Amino acid sequence: MELKTIILIGGPQKGTRFRPLSLELPKPLFPIAGYPLIHHHIEACSKVPNMKEIVLIGYYQQNESLSRFIASVQHEFNVPVRYLQEFQPLGTVGGLYHFRDQIMLGNPSALIVLYADISSDFPLKEMWEFHKKHNHGKHTVMGTESNPSQASDNGVMVEDPDTHELLHYVEKPETYVSSLINCGAYIFSPTIFDALKELRQKNVERSSELSYSNNVGRIMMGEQLMPYLSGQGAVYVFKTNHFWTVLKSAGSAIFANRNFLELYKTRHPDRLTLNKDNKPTIIGDVFIHPTASVDSTAVIGPNVSIGSGVIIGPGARVKDAIILDKAEIKDHCCILYSIVGWNCVIGAWSRIEGTKFEPNPNEPHARLASESLFQKNGRLIASTTVLGRNVVINPELLVRNSIVLPYKELSSSFKNEIIL
Secondary structure (H helix, E strand, O other), X not given: OOEEEEEEEEOOOOOHHHOOOOOOOOHHHOEEOOEEHXXXXXXXXXXXXXXXXXXXXXXXXXXXXXXXXXXXXXXXXXXXXXXXXXXXXXXXXXXXXXXXXXXXXXXXXXXXXXXXXXEEOOOHHHHHHHHHHHOOOOEEEEEEEOOOOOXXXXXXXXXXXXXXXXXXXXXXXXXXXXOEEEEEEEEEOOOHHHHHHHHHHHHHHHHHHHOOOOOOOOOOHHHHHHHHHOOOOOEEEEEOOOOEEEOOOHHHHHHXXXXXXXXXXXXXXXXXXXXXXXXXXXXXXXXXXXXOEEOOOOEEOOOEXXXXXXXXXXXXXXXXXXXXXXXXXXXXXXXXXXXXOOOOEEOOOOEEEOOOOOOOOOOOOOOOOOOOOEOOOOOEOOOOEEEOOOOEEOOOOEEEOOXXXXXXXXXXXXXXXXXX
């Protein structure tokens, strides 16, 4: 039984809350725990038996960074990877139908479909075994429990507790429906294209009734496909209690970074940096790229990823942070709950600090809180500090709970600001 994976990577109109980090690099390629986000997806998919091909679908222009990434993962995992670019935004699953002929080349028996902006340990082997056991010719969706007060921020599902059949589905309901939420991971049989064809035809009919030309190829997973399939004995729910989150903002990137680093302890211990003589002090889980230079008096961790060519000076303290390629952190700086962009320079004795952003540990099944940038009164919500590319922070400054756009030089301290 041959399989294919489809990773839905979206496009530049998505991920606006991830700016300024996504201004120059597509969000799916943003490094989490030292590797591009969808590298973790592809690695998990490559370990599923009989994986024939991995297809990326989106409406990003195919640029050098994307082409280089595809070539790299093909070589690393020895599985064909290609990118299919939508001619216009086609919604979350419109591209799946648009490229159906190319996807079904070789007649795969099933398709694993993943959103690019989820982070998880991806229990795809277990999900595939569940699919084969329960769903002959049908479909599977991955679900997990959420705190009831947060469930409505997601697509919510009602399942039959005995058979696990999906009985009802609502995308971000206004009232409580269920605490079982959609994880954005699916296994579809080829019959999914029949459902997509019917939904597209409904779009055509609706456009005709409204007497204007609409984007009839735009089909949404949560608003159209999942409600259409529910209650028909067509979809079954594979429940996981492993880590899972959606990357919508910089705060969720720090949280995902922590989870992937923790996962390395069992799956890739070689990726974690250990304490050694005449090397920096390492606390907890830390990834340091081999080309980075970190002074032996620096203290790094826990939950830190340091990119290629980074320079960290004497006495620096870095905790719960992502330091991107070729950044320089000078003597005695302190970096907490922050993302430092490519080629940034942080002057000596400066402090870059955000606010810890994680689920409430006192609430069962808690998820990350709403990631709006602003309060109702218009003030910036205290969250992760983000420095865009090529930002220069002069010595002895404090930047707290702020977002700094690329190519800025700061000569004074800021708190709770967006620096344009």
